[in-house]
Amino acid sequence: MLIAGLRDLSGLLSPSVTWSTREWLTLGAYGYIPIHGLGIGEVQAANDNWSEYALSTYAFRVLFEARAYY
Numbered sequence: 001m002l003i004a005g006l007r008d009l010s011g012l013l014s015p016s017v018t019w020s021t022r023e024w025l026t027l028g029a030y031g032y033i034p035i036h037g038l039g040i041g042e043v044q045a046a047n048d049n050w051s052e053y054a055l056s057t058y059a060f061r062v063l064f065e066a067r068a069y070y
Contacts, residue, residue: 010037010051028065034058 004011013035018028037051044050 004035005037005052008037008042008051009035010053011035012053024069026067026069028063028067030063030065032058032061032063034060 001014001016002011003014011034013033014031015033016028016030018026020026034053034056036053042049042051
């Protein structure tokens with residue numbers, strides 16, 4: 001999945017993969033990667049340029065998940 005801000009070319013890329021190991025167990029891995037933009041259409045505040053996704057506090061995140069159904 002890609003969420004993109006077309007004005008400043010920033011966005012959030014979120015790849016994911018799931019695997020149904022048994023009929024009652026599903027494993028998943030999800031990633032969240034912010035794209036800070038290319039310097040086009042940024043807002044200037046306090047002598048710094050900011051894009052919409054440049055304010056995220058992380059460079060990337062990875063989430064692992066196990067779901068068991070009974």
